[in-house]
Amino acid sequence: xxxxxxxxxxxxxxxxxxxxxxxxxxxxxxxxxxxxxxxxxxxxxxxxxxxxxxxxxxxxxxxxxxxxxxxxxxxxxxxxxxxxxxxxxxxxxxxxxxxxxxxxxxxxxxxxxxxxxxxxxxxxxxxxxxxxxxxxxxxxxxxxxxxxxxxxxxxxxxxxxxxxxxxxxxxxxxxxxxxxxxxxxxxxxxxxxxxxxxxxxxxxxxxxxxxxxxxxxxxxxxxxxxxxxxxxxxxxxxxxxxxxxxxxxxxxxxxxxxxxxxxxxxxxxxxxxxxxxxxxxxxxxxxxxxxxxxxxxxxxxxxxxxxxxxxxxxxxxxxxxxxxxxxxxx
Numbered sequence: 001x002x003x004x005x006x007x008x009x010x011x012x013x014x015x016x017x018x019x020x021x022x023x024x025x026x027x028x029x030x031x032x033x034x035x036x037x038x039x040x041x042x043x044x045x046x047x048x049x050x051x052x053x054x055x056x057x058x059x060x061x062x063x064x065x066x067x068x069x070x071x072x073x074x075x076x077x078x079x080x081x082x083x084x085x086x087x088x089x090x091x092x093x094x095x096x097x098x099x100x101x102x103x104x105x106x107x108x109x110x111x112x113x114x115x116x117x118x119x120x121x122x123x124x125x126x127x128x129x130x131x132x133x134x135x136x137x138x139x140x141x142x143x144x145x146x147x148x149x150x151x152x153x154x155x156x157x158x159x160x161x162x163x164x165x166x167x168x169x170x171x172x173x174x175x176x177x178x179x180x181x182x183x184x185x186x187x188x189x190x191x192x193x194x195x196x197x198x199x200x201x202x203x204x205x206x207x208x209x210x211x212x213x214x215x216x217x218x219x220x221x222x223x224x225x226x227x228x229x230x231x232x233x234x235x236x237x238x239x240x241x242x243x244x245x246x247x248x249x250x251x252x253x254x255x256x257x258x259x260x261x262x263x264x265x266x267x268x269x270x271x272x273x274x275x276x277x278x279x280x281x282x283x284x285x286x287x288x289x290x291x292x293x294x295x296x297x298x299x300x301x302x303x304x305x306x307x308x309x310x311x312x313x314x315x316x317x318x319x320x321x322x323x324x325x326x327x328x329x330x
Contacts (some may be wrong), residue, residue: 004189005126005129005130006129007028007030007122007125007126007129008028008029008030008032008122009028009031009102010026010028010029010126011026011027011029011264012024012025012026013025013026013027013041013100015274017128018076019048019076020047020048020049020076020085021045021046021047021048021076021081021084021085022044022045022046022048022051023043023044023045024043024044024046024049024296025041025042025043025044025100026042026043026044026126026250027039027040027041027100028040028041028042028122028123028126030118030119030122031098032118032121032122033114033117033118035104035105035106036105036200037104037105038096038104038119039096039101039102040093040094040095040096040099040101040119040122040123041093041094041099041101042059042091042092042093042094042123042126042127043068043072043091043092043094043100043167044088044089044090044091044092045072045080045081045084045091045092046084046089046090047084047085047087054089054130054131054132055087055088055089056087056089056133056136056162056311056315057088057089057090057091057127057128057130057131057133057134057135057136058083058088058089058091058135058136058138058311059091059093059123059124059127059135059136059137059138059139060079060080060090060091060092060093060138060143060305061093061095061137061138061139061140061143061144061146062092062093062094062095062098062099062142062143063139063140063141063142063143063168063204063253064141064199064204064205064209064213065199065204065205065207065208065209066098066140066199066205066206066207067094067098067099067100067205067206067207068092068093068099068100069099069206070294070295071139072092076230077099077300078295079138079304079307080092081324082300082304082308083304083307083308083311084189086173086230086308088308088311089131091123091127091135093119093123095110095115095119095146096110096114096115096119096210097110097207097208097210098207099207099212105312107195107196107210108195108196108210108211108212109210109211109212110210110212110213111210111213111215112142112145112146112149112213112216113149113153113216113229113231114145114212115149115150116146116147116149116150116153116155116156117150117153117155117231120146120147120150120155120156120160121150121155121160121237124156124160124161124232125160128160133162133236134159134160134161134162135161135162135163136161136162136163136165136311136314136315137156137163137164137165137178137185138164138165138167138307139164139165139166139167139169140167140168140169140294141167141168141169141255141290142169142213143169144166144167144168144169144201145166145169145170145171147164147166147169147303148169148171148234148238148264149227149234151237151238151241151243151268152227152228152233152234152235152236152237152238152241153228153231153232153233153234154232154237154240155159155236156243157241157242157243158184158242158243161243162242162243162244162314162315163170163215163243163246163310163311163314164243164244164245164246165244165245165246165247165248165307165310166245166246166248166261166264166265167248167251167293167294168248168249168253168255168256168261168290168293169247169256169261169264170256170257170260170261170263170264171220171227171235171260171264171311172227172260172263172264173256173257173260177282191211191214191215191218191276192211192215195210195211196208196209196210196211196212197209197211197214198277218262220244231271235267236266238264238268239267239268239269240271241268241269241270241323242269242270242271243270245265245268245270245272245273245274246273246274246275246276246310247260247261247262247264247265247268247273247274247275247276248275248276248277248278248293248303249261249262249275249276249277249278250276250277250278250279250287250288250289250290250292250293251277251279251280251281251282251287251288251294252279252287252288252289252290252292253276253288253289253290254284254290255290256290258277261275262275272298272314274310276306277303278293278303284298285298285302286298287324288303
């Protein structure tokens with residue numbers, strides 16, 4: 001079944017009712033990158049009660065070794081369903097080779113730079129076409145880093161993003177073995193022999209991660225820690241960003257610690273930006289960790305309403321106000 005998109009081939013591959021929600025799954029073939037076999041799947045969540053009414057669009061991006069189920073469980077629980085029930089037009093994207101998005105021909109070479117340069121603009125264009133509005137973006141971990149690359153590289157701007165929220169995302173933490181050239185070179189030689197790193201095998205998550213992303217990450221966190229590629233300096237580019245920005249970190253997150261997330265936050269040039277720390281010392285009932293910050297009963301009660309409030313305050317027309325106020329520092 002074909003969609004009504006005039007941008008590129010799009011197929012509506014599934015349209016189901018999930019309790020009080022409508023789940024529409026689209027396969028996009030933008031053909032805008034050197035690998036024309038790339039297919040991207042996005043899932044839209046709407047409300048059964050008002051199927052033809054679209055709220056403000058929000059695009060959710062998963063992190064590494066993950067897929068759409070981070071945002072939307074089979075039982076209809078997650079930040080995605082929560083925002084849909086709050087009246088937002090929710091779109092959940094799955095990166096190349098993750099979840100319902102098939103592995104492309106050059107899967108092993110997939111990297112965040114390609115996600116940011118080719119895939120995110122295509123997703124933004126499709127969602128804007130379908131909703132008639134500029135979407136908001138929320139990314140967790142590598143999903144947030146991908147947004148930072150897209151904004152710092154100029155692949156997304158205020159015409160593609162009404163706001164961005166980054167959860168547990170950073171690029172400046174370094175690892176001492178990667179600062180030793182012989183060890184770093186040896187690691188690269190060994191890793192290049194493999195197509196991917198298995199998330200299930202190493203208990204990192206339900207998905208595999210292509211080797212291109214792993215090697216790219218080694219460069220970011222190595223001796224010279226350059227957040228960019230041959231086409232540009234993404235780190236410097238963040239100073240030019242004028243999109244409303246929310247950066248969220250968690251006290252118990254030892255993978256992407258608060259100080260590193262704050263450094264990324266401070267690099268954004270946006271005048272409208274907030275930094276939120278999820279921990280007991282900041283008014284929360286627990287010290288959240290890297291996953292619990294968005295996937296837990298405590299997050300459902302204390303974090304999700306703040307996300308909805310952040311989005312509501314930056315939409316036109318303004319959505320219904322949340323009963324909880326944003327607690328953040330500028």
